[in-house]
Amino acid sequence: MRLKERVRLFIRHNRVILLFRLMLEAFFEACSQSKHLGASNMMHDEVKFAADLCIRTHAIEKGMSIGSVRMGFGQPKVLALIDDLLLYVSRFPSASIDESMAVIANYIDFNRTNGCPVEAVEARYEVLKKAYTLREEMAAGIxxxxxxxxxxxxxxxxxxxxxxxxxxxxxxxxxxxxxxxxxxxxxxxxxxxxxxxxxxxxxxxxxxxxxxxxxxxxxxxxxxxxxxxxxxxxxxxxxxxxxxxxxxxxxxxxxxxxxxxxxxxxxxxxxxxxxxxxxxxxxxxxxxxxxxxxxxxxxxxxxxxxxxxxxxxxxxxxxxxxxxxxxxx
Ligand SMILES: Cc1cc2nc3c(=O)[nH]c(=O)nc-3n(C[C@H](O)[C@H](O)[C@H](O)COP(=O)(O)O)c2cc1C
The missing domain is CATH 3.40.109.10 (NADH Oxidase)
Structure with missing residues:
Protein backbone atom coordinates (compact mmCIF):
# COMPACT_ATOMS: atom_id res chain seq x y z
CA MET A 1 0.00 0.00 0.00
CA ARG A 2 1.31 3.45 -0.94
CA LEU A 3 2.21 5.90 1.83
CA LYS A 4 -0.48 8.39 0.77
CA GLU A 5 -3.14 5.72 1.03
CA ARG A 6 -1.85 4.58 4.43
CA VAL A 7 -2.02 8.15 5.77
CA ARG A 8 -5.54 8.54 4.41
CA LEU A 9 -6.69 5.36 6.14
CA PHE A 10 -4.94 6.35 9.36
CA ILE A 11 -6.73 9.70 9.42
CA ARG A 12 -10.02 8.06 8.62
CA HIS A 13 -9.89 5.29 11.21
CA ASN A 14 -7.92 6.76 14.08
CA ARG A 15 -10.12 7.16 17.15
CA VAL A 16 -8.46 10.34 18.48
CA ILE A 17 -8.69 12.10 15.11
CA LEU A 18 -12.29 10.96 14.79
CA LEU A 19 -13.03 12.42 18.23
CA PHE A 20 -11.77 15.86 17.12
CA ARG A 21 -13.68 15.69 13.84
CA LEU A 22 -16.82 14.77 15.74
CA MET A 23 -16.31 17.61 18.21
CA LEU A 24 -16.14 20.02 15.28
CA GLU A 25 -19.33 18.57 13.81
CA ALA A 26 -21.00 18.74 17.23
CA PHE A 27 -19.93 22.38 17.56
CA PHE A 28 -21.50 23.37 14.21
CA GLU A 29 -24.60 21.41 15.10
CA ALA A 30 -24.84 23.16 18.47
CA CYS A 31 -24.55 26.55 16.71
CA SER A 32 -27.54 25.75 14.51
CA GLN A 33 -29.54 24.19 17.34
CA SER A 34 -28.89 27.05 19.74
CA LYS A 35 -30.66 29.24 17.21
CA HIS A 36 -33.44 26.96 16.09
CA LEU A 37 -34.40 24.67 18.99
CA GLY A 38 -37.63 25.62 20.73
CA ALA A 39 -35.68 26.30 23.92
CA SER A 40 -34.04 29.44 22.55
CA ASN A 41 -36.05 32.66 22.69
CA MET A 42 -39.25 30.66 22.83
CA MET A 43 -41.80 33.23 23.96
CA HIS A 44 -40.94 35.59 21.09
CA ASP A 45 -41.11 33.13 18.23
CA GLU A 46 -44.58 32.19 17.02
CA VAL A 47 -43.72 28.63 15.98
CA LYS A 48 -41.65 27.85 19.09
CA PHE A 49 -44.25 29.30 21.44
CA ALA A 50 -46.98 27.36 19.58
CA ALA A 51 -44.98 24.12 19.97
CA ASP A 52 -44.81 24.60 23.73
CA LEU A 53 -48.57 25.29 23.89
CA CYS A 54 -49.23 22.25 21.70
CA ILE A 55 -47.26 19.96 24.03
CA ARG A 56 -49.09 21.29 27.08
CA THR A 57 -52.49 21.10 25.36
CA HIS A 58 -51.82 17.52 24.37
CA ALA A 59 -50.84 16.65 27.95
CA ILE A 60 -54.39 17.52 29.02
CA GLU A 61 -55.86 15.45 26.21
CA LYS A 62 -53.61 12.52 27.12
CA GLY A 63 -54.61 12.81 30.77
CA MET A 64 -58.29 12.40 29.92
CA SER A 65 -57.57 9.30 27.79
CA ILE A 66 -56.00 7.35 30.68
CA GLY A 67 -58.15 4.39 31.76
CA SER A 68 -58.06 5.18 35.48
CA VAL A 69 -57.99 8.98 35.23
CA ARG A 70 -58.22 11.01 38.44
CA MET A 71 -61.05 13.52 38.02
CA GLY A 72 -60.01 17.15 38.33
CA PHE A 73 -56.40 16.26 37.47
CA GLY A 74 -54.00 18.94 36.28
CA GLN A 75 -55.93 22.10 37.18
CA PRO A 76 -52.84 24.25 37.96
CA LYS A 77 -51.37 23.18 34.60
CA VAL A 78 -54.55 24.06 32.72
CA LEU A 79 -54.70 27.47 34.43
CA ALA A 80 -51.07 28.14 33.53
CA LEU A 81 -51.77 27.04 29.94
CA ILE A 82 -54.70 29.45 29.67
CA ASP A 83 -52.50 32.31 30.92
CA ASP A 84 -49.88 31.51 28.28
CA LEU A 85 -52.55 31.19 25.58
CA LEU A 86 -53.68 34.71 26.50
CA LEU A 87 -50.11 35.93 26.17
CA TYR A 88 -49.68 34.08 22.86
CA VAL A 89 -52.79 35.55 21.20
CA SER A 90 -51.84 39.02 22.39
CA ARG A 91 -48.36 38.63 20.83
CA PHE A 92 -49.46 36.83 17.68
CA PRO A 93 -53.03 37.98 16.90
CA SER A 94 -53.23 36.13 13.57
CA ALA A 95 -52.33 32.76 15.13
CA SER A 96 -54.96 30.10 15.81
CA ILE A 97 -55.49 28.48 19.20
CA ASP A 98 -58.65 26.64 18.15
CA GLU A 99 -57.31 23.23 19.16
CA SER A 100 -56.28 24.37 22.64
CA MET A 101 -59.68 26.03 23.08
CA ALA A 102 -61.45 22.83 22.07
CA VAL A 103 -59.32 20.67 24.39
CA ILE A 104 -59.90 22.96 27.39
CA ALA A 105 -63.65 23.06 26.68
CA ASN A 106 -63.59 19.26 26.50
CA TYR A 107 -61.63 19.09 29.79
CA ILE A 108 -64.21 21.29 31.54
CA ASP A 109 -67.05 19.21 30.15
CA PHE A 110 -65.33 15.90 30.97
CA ASN A 111 -64.82 16.83 34.62
CA ARG A 112 -68.29 18.32 35.01
CA THR A 113 -69.96 15.22 33.48
CA ASN A 114 -67.99 13.04 35.88
CA GLY A 115 -69.12 15.02 38.91
CA CYS A 116 -65.97 17.09 39.46
CA PRO A 117 -66.55 20.64 38.15
CA VAL A 118 -63.34 22.65 37.73
CA GLU A 119 -64.69 26.12 38.52
CA ALA A 120 -61.39 28.04 38.58
CA VAL A 121 -60.58 26.73 35.10
CA GLU A 122 -64.07 27.54 33.86
CA ALA A 123 -63.74 31.14 35.07
CA ARG A 124 -60.33 31.59 33.46
CA TYR A 125 -61.54 29.98 30.23
CA GLU A 126 -64.30 32.59 30.03
CA VAL A 127 -61.57 35.29 30.02
CA LEU A 128 -59.80 33.48 27.18
CA LYS A 129 -63.04 33.22 25.20
CA LYS A 130 -63.41 37.01 25.41
CA ALA A 131 -59.84 37.54 24.20
CA TYR A 132 -59.99 35.09 21.29
CA THR A 133 -62.73 34.38 18.75
CA LEU A 134 -62.93 30.76 17.75
CA ARG A 135 -62.35 30.31 13.99
CA GLU A 136 -63.09 26.67 13.49
CA GLU A 137 -64.93 24.09 15.59
CA MET A 138 -62.86 20.95 15.84
CA ALA A 139 -63.04 17.54 17.47
CA ALA A 140 -60.61 17.45 20.38
CA GLY A 141 -60.21 15.83 23.76
CA ILE A 142 -61.15 12.19 23.90
C1 LIG B 1 -41.42 9.41 19.61
C2 LIG B 1 -42.72 9.47 20.37
C3 LIG B 1 -42.69 9.61 21.73
C4 LIG B 1 -43.89 9.63 22.47
N1 LIG B 1 -43.83 9.69 23.84
C5 LIG B 1 -44.99 9.61 24.55
C6 LIG B 1 -44.94 9.56 25.97
O1 LIG B 1 -43.89 9.61 26.59
N2 LIG B 1 -46.12 9.47 26.64
C7 LIG B 1 -47.32 9.42 25.99
O2 LIG B 1 -48.37 9.34 26.66
N3 LIG B 1 -47.40 9.48 24.63
C8 LIG B 1 -46.26 9.54 23.90
N4 LIG B 1 -46.30 9.54 22.53
C9 LIG B 1 -47.59 9.44 21.84
C10 LIG B 1 -48.03 10.74 21.16
O3 LIG B 1 -48.59 11.58 22.11
C11 LIG B 1 -49.00 10.40 20.04
O4 LIG B 1 -48.37 9.57 19.10
C12 LIG B 1 -49.52 11.63 19.30
O5 LIG B 1 -50.29 12.42 20.15
C13 LIG B 1 -50.38 11.23 18.11
O6 LIG B 1 -51.47 10.44 18.54
P1 LIG B 1 -51.77 8.98 17.96
O7 LIG B 1 -50.54 8.15 18.18
O8 LIG B 1 -52.93 8.48 18.77
O9 LIG B 1 -52.08 9.11 16.51
C14 LIG B 1 -45.13 9.55 21.79
C15 LIG B 1 -45.14 9.44 20.39
C16 LIG B 1 -43.95 9.38 19.69
C17 LIG B 1 -44.00 9.22 18.18
Whole structure:
Protein backbone atom coordinates (compact mmCIF):
# COMPACT_ATOMS: atom_id res chain seq x y z
CA MET A 1 0.00 0.00 0.00
CA ARG A 2 1.31 3.45 -0.94
CA LEU A 3 2.21 5.90 1.83
CA LYS A 4 -0.48 8.39 0.77
CA GLU A 5 -3.14 5.72 1.03
CA ARG A 6 -1.85 4.58 4.43
CA VAL A 7 -2.02 8.15 5.77
CA ARG A 8 -5.54 8.54 4.41
CA LEU A 9 -6.69 5.36 6.14
CA PHE A 10 -4.94 6.35 9.36
CA ILE A 11 -6.73 9.70 9.42
CA ARG A 12 -10.02 8.06 8.62
CA HIS A 13 -9.89 5.29 11.21
CA ASN A 14 -7.92 6.76 14.08
CA ARG A 15 -10.12 7.16 17.15
CA VAL A 16 -8.46 10.34 18.48
CA ILE A 17 -8.69 12.10 15.11
CA LEU A 18 -12.29 10.96 14.79
CA LEU A 19 -13.03 12.42 18.23
CA PHE A 20 -11.77 15.86 17.12
CA ARG A 21 -13.68 15.69 13.84
CA LEU A 22 -16.82 14.77 15.74
CA MET A 23 -16.31 17.61 18.21
CA LEU A 24 -16.14 20.02 15.28
CA GLU A 25 -19.33 18.57 13.81
CA ALA A 26 -21.00 18.74 17.23
CA PHE A 27 -19.93 22.38 17.56
CA PHE A 28 -21.50 23.37 14.21
CA GLU A 29 -24.60 21.41 15.10
CA ALA A 30 -24.84 23.16 18.47
CA CYS A 31 -24.55 26.55 16.71
CA SER A 32 -27.54 25.75 14.51
CA GLN A 33 -29.54 24.19 17.34
CA SER A 34 -28.89 27.05 19.74
CA LYS A 35 -30.66 29.24 17.21
CA HIS A 36 -33.44 26.96 16.09
CA LEU A 37 -34.40 24.67 18.99
CA GLY A 38 -37.63 25.62 20.73
CA ALA A 39 -35.68 26.30 23.92
CA SER A 40 -34.04 29.44 22.55
CA ASN A 41 -36.05 32.66 22.69
CA MET A 42 -39.25 30.66 22.83
CA MET A 43 -41.80 33.23 23.96
CA HIS A 44 -40.94 35.59 21.09
CA ASP A 45 -41.11 33.13 18.23
CA GLU A 46 -44.58 32.19 17.02
CA VAL A 47 -43.72 28.63 15.98
CA LYS A 48 -41.65 27.85 19.09
CA PHE A 49 -44.25 29.30 21.44
CA ALA A 50 -46.98 27.36 19.58
CA ALA A 51 -44.98 24.12 19.97
CA ASP A 52 -44.81 24.60 23.73
CA LEU A 53 -48.57 25.29 23.89
CA CYS A 54 -49.23 22.25 21.70
CA ILE A 55 -47.26 19.96 24.03
CA ARG A 56 -49.09 21.29 27.08
CA THR A 57 -52.49 21.10 25.36
CA HIS A 58 -51.82 17.52 24.37
CA ALA A 59 -50.84 16.65 27.95
CA ILE A 60 -54.39 17.52 29.02
CA GLU A 61 -55.86 15.45 26.21
CA LYS A 62 -53.61 12.52 27.12
CA GLY A 63 -54.61 12.81 30.77
CA MET A 64 -58.29 12.40 29.92
CA SER A 65 -57.57 9.30 27.79
CA ILE A 66 -56.00 7.35 30.68
CA GLY A 67 -58.15 4.39 31.76
CA SER A 68 -58.06 5.18 35.48
CA VAL A 69 -57.99 8.98 35.23
CA ARG A 70 -58.22 11.01 38.44
CA MET A 71 -61.05 13.52 38.02
CA GLY A 72 -60.01 17.15 38.33
CA PHE A 73 -56.40 16.26 37.47
CA GLY A 74 -54.00 18.94 36.28
CA GLN A 75 -55.93 22.10 37.18
CA PRO A 76 -52.84 24.25 37.96
CA LYS A 77 -51.37 23.18 34.60
CA VAL A 78 -54.55 24.06 32.72
CA LEU A 79 -54.70 27.47 34.43
CA ALA A 80 -51.07 28.14 33.53
CA LEU A 81 -51.77 27.04 29.94
CA ILE A 82 -54.70 29.45 29.67
CA ASP A 83 -52.50 32.31 30.92
CA ASP A 84 -49.88 31.51 28.28
CA LEU A 85 -52.55 31.19 25.58
CA LEU A 86 -53.68 34.71 26.50
CA LEU A 87 -50.11 35.93 26.17
CA TYR A 88 -49.68 34.08 22.86
CA VAL A 89 -52.79 35.55 21.20
CA SER A 90 -51.84 39.02 22.39
CA ARG A 91 -48.36 38.63 20.83
CA PHE A 92 -49.46 36.83 17.68
CA PRO A 93 -53.03 37.98 16.90
CA SER A 94 -53.23 36.13 13.57
CA ALA A 95 -52.33 32.76 15.13
CA SER A 96 -54.96 30.10 15.81
CA ILE A 97 -55.49 28.48 19.20
CA ASP A 98 -58.65 26.64 18.15
CA GLU A 99 -57.31 23.23 19.16
CA SER A 100 -56.28 24.37 22.64
CA MET A 101 -59.68 26.03 23.08
CA ALA A 102 -61.45 22.83 22.07
CA VAL A 103 -59.32 20.67 24.39
CA ILE A 104 -59.90 22.96 27.39
CA ALA A 105 -63.65 23.06 26.68
CA ASN A 106 -63.59 19.26 26.50
CA TYR A 107 -61.63 19.09 29.79
CA ILE A 108 -64.21 21.29 31.54
CA ASP A 109 -67.05 19.21 30.15
CA PHE A 110 -65.33 15.90 30.97
CA ASN A 111 -64.82 16.83 34.62
CA ARG A 112 -68.29 18.32 35.01
CA THR A 113 -69.96 15.22 33.48
CA ASN A 114 -67.99 13.04 35.88
CA GLY A 115 -69.12 15.02 38.91
CA CYS A 116 -65.97 17.09 39.46
CA PRO A 117 -66.55 20.64 38.15
CA VAL A 118 -63.34 22.65 37.73
CA GLU A 119 -64.69 26.12 38.52
CA ALA A 120 -61.39 28.04 38.58
CA VAL A 121 -60.58 26.73 35.10
CA GLU A 122 -64.07 27.54 33.86
CA ALA A 123 -63.74 31.14 35.07
CA ARG A 124 -60.33 31.59 33.46
CA TYR A 125 -61.54 29.98 30.23
CA GLU A 126 -64.30 32.59 30.03
CA VAL A 127 -61.57 35.29 30.02
CA LEU A 128 -59.80 33.48 27.18
CA LYS A 129 -63.04 33.22 25.20
CA LYS A 130 -63.41 37.01 25.41
CA ALA A 131 -59.84 37.54 24.20
CA TYR A 132 -59.99 35.09 21.29
CA THR A 133 -62.73 34.38 18.75
CA LEU A 134 -62.93 30.76 17.75
CA ARG A 135 -62.35 30.31 13.99
CA GLU A 136 -63.09 26.67 13.49
CA GLU A 137 -64.93 24.09 15.59
CA MET A 138 -62.86 20.95 15.84
CA ALA A 139 -63.04 17.54 17.47
CA ALA A 140 -60.61 17.45 20.38
CA GLY A 141 -60.21 15.83 23.76
CA ILE A 142 -61.15 12.19 23.90
CA UNK A 143 -63.03 9.78 21.67
CA UNK A 144 -64.42 6.32 22.42
CA UNK A 145 -63.52 3.39 20.18
CA UNK A 146 -64.65 -0.20 20.07
CA UNK A 147 -62.26 -3.15 19.98
CA UNK A 148 -64.46 -4.94 17.41
CA UNK A 149 -64.29 -1.98 14.99
CA UNK A 150 -60.55 -1.59 15.53
CA UNK A 151 -59.83 -5.25 14.88
CA UNK A 152 -61.93 -5.10 11.73
CA UNK A 153 -60.00 -2.03 10.57
CA UNK A 154 -56.66 -3.82 11.07
CA UNK A 155 -57.58 -6.02 8.09
CA UNK A 156 -58.84 -3.14 5.93
CA UNK A 157 -56.99 -1.35 3.06
CA UNK A 158 -54.01 0.76 4.16
CA UNK A 159 -55.80 4.13 4.34
CA UNK A 160 -58.38 2.71 6.75
CA UNK A 161 -55.87 0.47 8.55
CA UNK A 162 -53.33 3.22 9.27
CA UNK A 163 -55.98 5.69 10.41
CA UNK A 164 -57.28 3.16 12.92
CA UNK A 165 -54.02 3.07 14.92
CA UNK A 166 -54.04 5.30 17.98
CA UNK A 167 -51.82 5.64 21.00
CA UNK A 168 -53.60 3.72 23.75
CA UNK A 169 -53.61 4.68 27.43
CA UNK A 170 -56.71 2.71 28.41
CA UNK A 171 -55.97 -1.06 28.58
CA UNK A 172 -57.66 -4.31 29.49
CA UNK A 173 -55.52 -5.65 32.35
CA UNK A 174 -57.06 -9.14 32.36
CA UNK A 175 -56.56 -10.22 28.74
CA UNK A 176 -53.07 -11.66 28.21
CA UNK A 177 -50.79 -10.43 25.43
CA UNK A 178 -49.06 -13.28 23.60
CA UNK A 179 -45.29 -12.78 23.22
CA UNK A 180 -45.50 -14.74 19.94
CA UNK A 181 -47.61 -11.94 18.45
CA UNK A 182 -44.87 -9.43 19.28
CA UNK A 183 -42.25 -11.65 17.69
CA UNK A 184 -44.48 -12.12 14.62
CA UNK A 185 -44.76 -8.31 14.36
CA UNK A 186 -40.96 -7.98 14.55
CA UNK A 187 -40.76 -10.54 11.78
CA UNK A 188 -43.02 -8.33 9.62
CA UNK A 189 -41.04 -5.18 10.49
CA UNK A 190 -37.80 -6.78 9.19
CA UNK A 191 -38.96 -5.50 5.79
CA UNK A 192 -38.35 -1.90 6.95
CA UNK A 193 -35.90 -0.17 4.60
CA UNK A 194 -32.59 0.98 6.05
CA UNK A 195 -29.68 2.98 4.60
CA UNK A 196 -27.63 0.55 2.45
CA UNK A 197 -29.69 -2.26 4.00
CA UNK A 198 -27.65 -2.03 7.20
CA UNK A 199 -30.52 -3.30 9.36
CA UNK A 200 -29.13 -1.74 12.50
CA UNK A 201 -32.42 -1.66 14.43
CA UNK A 202 -32.89 -4.02 17.36
CA UNK A 203 -35.79 -4.73 19.72
CA UNK A 204 -35.19 -5.35 23.44
CA UNK A 205 -38.37 -6.88 24.82
CA UNK A 206 -39.20 -6.46 28.52
CA UNK A 207 -41.97 -8.44 30.14
CA UNK A 208 -44.20 -7.84 33.18
CA UNK A 209 -42.44 -6.22 36.15
CA UNK A 210 -39.34 -5.46 34.05
CA UNK A 211 -41.54 -3.60 31.54
CA UNK A 212 -43.16 -1.66 34.39
CA UNK A 213 -39.72 -0.72 35.69
CA UNK A 214 -38.88 0.64 32.23
CA UNK A 215 -42.13 2.62 32.06
CA UNK A 216 -41.42 4.11 35.50
CA UNK A 217 -37.96 5.11 34.30
CA UNK A 218 -39.31 6.51 31.03
CA UNK A 219 -41.66 8.81 32.91
CA UNK A 220 -44.39 9.37 30.27
CA UNK A 221 -46.85 6.66 31.30
CA UNK A 222 -48.03 7.86 34.71
CA UNK A 223 -51.42 6.40 35.48
CA UNK A 224 -51.35 3.67 32.82
CA UNK A 225 -47.83 2.19 32.55
CA UNK A 226 -48.59 -0.72 34.85
CA UNK A 227 -51.68 -1.62 32.78
CA UNK A 228 -49.38 -2.68 29.92
CA UNK A 229 -47.68 -6.06 29.71
CA UNK A 230 -44.67 -5.58 27.45
CA UNK A 231 -42.22 -2.83 26.59
CA UNK A 232 -40.17 -2.98 23.41
CA UNK A 233 -37.16 -0.71 23.48
CA UNK A 234 -35.95 -0.11 19.94
CA UNK A 235 -32.30 0.70 19.51
CA UNK A 236 -29.91 1.12 16.58
CA UNK A 237 -26.32 -0.04 16.43
CA UNK A 238 -23.84 2.86 16.10
CA UNK A 239 -21.11 0.56 14.79
CA UNK A 240 -22.76 0.43 11.38
CA UNK A 241 -22.42 4.18 10.65
CA UNK A 242 -19.70 6.66 9.72
CA UNK A 243 -18.88 10.30 10.43
CA UNK A 244 -21.37 11.86 8.01
CA UNK A 245 -24.11 9.56 9.32
CA UNK A 246 -24.25 10.56 12.95
CA UNK A 247 -28.05 10.79 12.85
CA UNK A 248 -28.75 8.11 10.27
CA UNK A 249 -29.18 5.53 13.03
CA UNK A 250 -32.19 7.45 14.35
CA UNK A 251 -33.71 7.50 10.86
CA UNK A 252 -33.21 3.77 10.36
CA UNK A 253 -34.31 3.00 13.92
CA UNK A 254 -37.28 5.38 13.65
CA UNK A 255 -38.48 3.78 10.42
CA UNK A 256 -38.24 0.36 12.05
CA UNK A 257 -40.14 1.64 15.08
CA UNK A 258 -43.00 2.95 12.92
CA UNK A 259 -43.17 -0.24 10.91
CA UNK A 260 -43.21 -2.28 14.11
CA UNK A 261 -45.94 -0.07 15.55
CA UNK A 262 -48.11 -0.79 12.50
CA UNK A 263 -47.24 -4.49 12.55
CA UNK A 264 -48.26 -4.71 16.23
CA UNK A 265 -51.47 -2.92 15.33
CA UNK A 266 -52.02 -5.45 12.55
CA UNK A 267 -51.60 -8.24 15.14
CA UNK A 268 -54.43 -6.67 17.17
CA UNK A 269 -52.29 -5.36 20.05
CA UNK A 270 -52.90 -2.04 21.79
CA UNK A 271 -49.74 0.08 21.64
CA UNK A 272 -48.24 3.42 22.48
CA UNK A 273 -44.95 4.93 21.25
CA UNK A 274 -42.89 6.39 24.09
CA UNK A 275 -39.97 8.76 23.94
CA UNK A 276 -36.38 7.97 24.87
CA UNK A 277 -35.25 11.55 24.26
CA UNK A 278 -32.98 12.18 27.22
CA UNK A 279 -29.85 14.09 28.02
CA UNK A 280 -26.65 12.03 28.05
CA UNK A 281 -26.63 11.14 31.74
CA UNK A 282 -30.15 9.73 31.68
CA UNK A 283 -29.39 7.73 28.52
CA UNK A 284 -26.37 6.24 30.29
CA UNK A 285 -28.55 5.23 33.24
CA UNK A 286 -31.15 3.72 30.90
CA UNK A 287 -28.50 1.60 29.20
CA UNK A 288 -27.05 0.45 32.49
CA UNK A 289 -30.31 -0.45 34.21
CA UNK A 290 -31.88 -2.13 31.20
CA UNK A 291 -28.82 -3.95 29.85
CA UNK A 292 -28.42 -2.03 26.59
CA UNK A 293 -24.93 -2.40 25.08
CA UNK A 294 -23.03 0.92 24.92
CA UNK A 295 -22.80 0.74 21.10
CA UNK A 296 -26.59 0.98 20.77
CA UNK A 297 -28.62 4.20 20.76
CA UNK A 298 -32.16 4.11 22.20
CA UNK A 299 -34.64 5.26 19.54
CA UNK A 300 -38.08 4.72 21.02
CA UNK A 301 -40.07 2.48 23.36
CA UNK A 302 -43.34 0.84 22.38
CA UNK A 303 -45.66 -0.01 25.25
CA UNK A 304 -47.94 -2.97 24.55
CA UNK A 305 -51.15 -4.10 26.20
CA UNK A 306 -54.57 -5.49 25.39
CA UNK A 307 -57.60 -3.65 24.04
CA UNK A 308 -60.67 -3.15 26.20
CA UNK A 309 -64.00 -3.90 24.47
CA UNK A 310 -64.63 -0.14 24.58
CA UNK A 311 -61.68 2.22 25.11
CA UNK A 312 -60.85 5.91 25.19
CA UNK A 313 -58.23 7.62 23.01
CA UNK A 314 -56.90 11.15 22.81
CA UNK A 315 -58.13 12.73 19.58
CA UNK A 316 -54.70 14.23 18.72
CA UNK A 317 -55.94 16.60 16.01
CA UNK A 318 -53.84 16.65 12.82
CA UNK A 319 -53.01 19.84 10.95
CA UNK A 320 -54.47 20.22 7.44
CA UNK A 321 -52.69 18.44 4.60
CA UNK A 322 -51.56 21.77 3.08
CA UNK A 323 -49.41 22.40 6.15
CA UNK A 324 -47.51 19.15 5.49
CA UNK A 325 -46.06 19.82 2.06
CA UNK A 326 -44.76 22.27 -0.49
CA UNK A 327 -44.31 21.48 -4.17
CA UNK A 328 -40.99 22.84 -5.51
CA UNK A 329 -40.89 23.37 -9.27
C1 LIG B 1 -41.42 9.41 19.61
C2 LIG B 1 -42.72 9.47 20.37
C3 LIG B 1 -42.69 9.61 21.73
C4 LIG B 1 -43.89 9.63 22.47
N1 LIG B 1 -43.83 9.69 23.84
C5 LIG B 1 -44.99 9.61 24.55
C6 LIG B 1 -44.94 9.56 25.97
O1 LIG B 1 -43.89 9.61 26.59
N2 LIG B 1 -46.12 9.47 26.64
C7 LIG B 1 -47.32 9.42 25.99
O2 LIG B 1 -48.37 9.34 26.66
N3 LIG B 1 -47.40 9.48 24.63
C8 LIG B 1 -46.26 9.54 23.90
N4 LIG B 1 -46.30 9.54 22.53
C9 LIG B 1 -47.59 9.44 21.84
C10 LIG B 1 -48.03 10.74 21.16
O3 LIG B 1 -48.59 11.58 22.11
C11 LIG B 1 -49.00 10.40 20.04
O4 LIG B 1 -48.37 9.57 19.10
C12 LIG B 1 -49.52 11.63 19.30
O5 LIG B 1 -50.29 12.42 20.15
C13 LIG B 1 -50.38 11.23 18.11
O6 LIG B 1 -51.47 10.44 18.54
P1 LIG B 1 -51.77 8.98 17.96
O7 LIG B 1 -50.54 8.15 18.18
O8 LIG B 1 -52.93 8.48 18.77
O9 LIG B 1 -52.08 9.11 16.51
C14 LIG B 1 -45.13 9.55 21.79
C15 LIG B 1 -45.14 9.44 20.39
C16 LIG B 1 -43.95 9.38 19.69
C17 LIG B 1 -44.00 9.22 18.18
Missing amino acids: ATCSKADTLEATKAPFDVFSQSRCSIRDFDTRAVVDLNDIIAAIDIARKTPSACNRQSAFAHIYEGAKAHQLFDFQGGTNGFGHDMQYAVLITADMRRYFINERHQMFVDGGLFAMDLLLALHYKGLATIPLTTAYKTNQTRKLKKIFAIPSNEVPVMIIGIGAYKESYKVAVSHRNPVESYYQVHR
